[in-house]
Amino acid sequence: MDFKLFAFSPEVSRARQRHTPLVALESAVITHGLPPPENLRLARDMERTVAEHGATPATIAVLDGKIHVGLSQQQLERLAETRQARKVSVRDFGLAIAKKEMGGTTVAGTLLAAHRAGIRVFATGGIGGVHREPPFDVSADLPQLARTPMVVVCAGAKAILDLSATLEVLETLGVPVVGYQSDAFPAFYSPDSGLPVGVRADSPAEVVEIARAHWQLGLESALLVAVPPPAEVSLPAAEVETAIQQALEEAAARGIRGQAVTPFLLARVSELTHKASLEANLGLLRNNARVAARIAVEFVARQRPVV
Numbered sequence: 594m595d596f597k598l599f600a601f602s603p604e605v606s607r608a609r610q611r612h613t614p615l616v617a618l619e620s621a622v623i624t625h626g627l628p629p630p631e632n633l634r635l636a637r638d639m640e641r642t643v644a645e646h647g648a649t650p651a652t653i654a655v656l657d658g659k660i661h662v663g664l665s666q667q668q669l670e671r672l673a674e675t676r677q678a679r680k681v682s683v684r685d686f687g688l689a690i691a692k693k694e695m696g697g698t699t700v701a702g703t704l705l706a707a708h709r710a711g712i713r714v715f716a717t718g719g720i721g722g723v724h725r726e727p728p729f730d731v732s733a734d735l736p737q738l739a740r741t742p743m744v745v746v747c748a749g750a751k752a753i754l755d756l757s758a759t760l761e762v763l764e765t766l767g768v769p770v771v772g773y774q775s776d777a778f779p780a781f782y783s784p785d786s787g788l789p790v791g792v793r794a795d796s797p798a799e800v801v802e803i804a805r806a807h808w809q810l811g812l813e814s815a816l817l818v819a820v821p822p823p824a825e826v827s828l829p830a831a832e833v834e835t836a837i838q839q840a841l842e843e844a845a846a847r848g849i850r851g852q853a854v855t856p857f858l859l860a861r862v863s864e865l866t867h868k869a870s871l872e873a874n875l876g877l878l879r880n881n882a883r884v885a886a887r888i889a890v891e892f893v894a895r896q897r898p899v900v
């Protein structure tokens with residue numbers, strides 16, 4: 594591990610020195626998940642939301658041959674404007690750094706960098722998982738969740754996935770799933786996938802208690818905190834499902850493969866739902882930033898480090 598590969602923003606450096614609450618944020622959602630100009634607006638909104646709830650935001654990205662933890666306004670703009678960025682999962686760091694490429698980090702990539710930087714809480718939209726089509730497409734987010742002791746706040750896995758299979762793999766990998774103020778695993782755009790969570794937690798303090806007990810056993814896996822999307826923006830599952838089916842058929846017909854699958858499906862579902870799914874995506878991302886900040890604050894309030 595070489596810290597020369599990292600660049601911390603002044604705000605993140607200060608928070609690391611003073612042991613004040615930090616929340617990691619991903620950047621693949623900026624470079625690949627959302628269209629401009631919503632991507633930049635959302636990135637700023639999430640940072641502001643984290644700050645308003647008492648934590649320092651640490652958006653993570655690859656720029657100019659380094660892994661940046663905490664970005665300036667100008668760096669955030671560069672990421673949001675370029676359409677050339679690489680989608681950086683765990684396997685992509687070395688090549689993006691060596692080639693001095695711009696990179697938006699996925700959940701897996703952000704987990705790796707944030708944990709190395711000593712951050713314990715991470716807010717995202719939906720994790721990657723087991724795809725319905727094409728077969729054998731399983732996101733690198735899942736194995737990385739299995740080996741990174743962080744709290745990941747999300748609205749479950751993206752609805753374009755096979756949610757049942759995704760939960761099965763999380764079980765195999767030993768990743769606990771906690772429903773935040775809910776007994777159901779959300780379906781990203783809608784609050785209930787019909788699938789259960791392992792346990793319910795109603796407050797940040799309850800989440801922290803579960804995470805600490807999990808890590809005190811020496812376990813290395815993440816704790817997935819699944820937050821239902823806020824009622825104002827959530828969509829009925831059946832409505833989104835029609836759009837997902839059509840997007841999947843189009844992806845198959847056009848032979849979309851590899852890293853391009855997730856961005857293609859998200860963009861098509863957004864178009865087919867007349868941006869209702871985009872609004873839901875933006876709303877749940879902000880909400881997850883708020884919940885993550887409150888959990889990060891609670892971690893620090895409880896002081897004693899466990900990992």
Ligand code: PSU
Nearest residue numbers: 621622626699700718719721732733855
């Ligand atoms: N959730 C969103 N938008 C996104 C993603 C998640 O609402 O763009 C990104 C995340 O960065 C996640 C990645 O890690 O998609 C998963 O991609 P893949 O299925 O190729 O692993």
Ligand code: MN
Nearest residue numbers: 730731732851
């Ligand atoms: Mn994939």
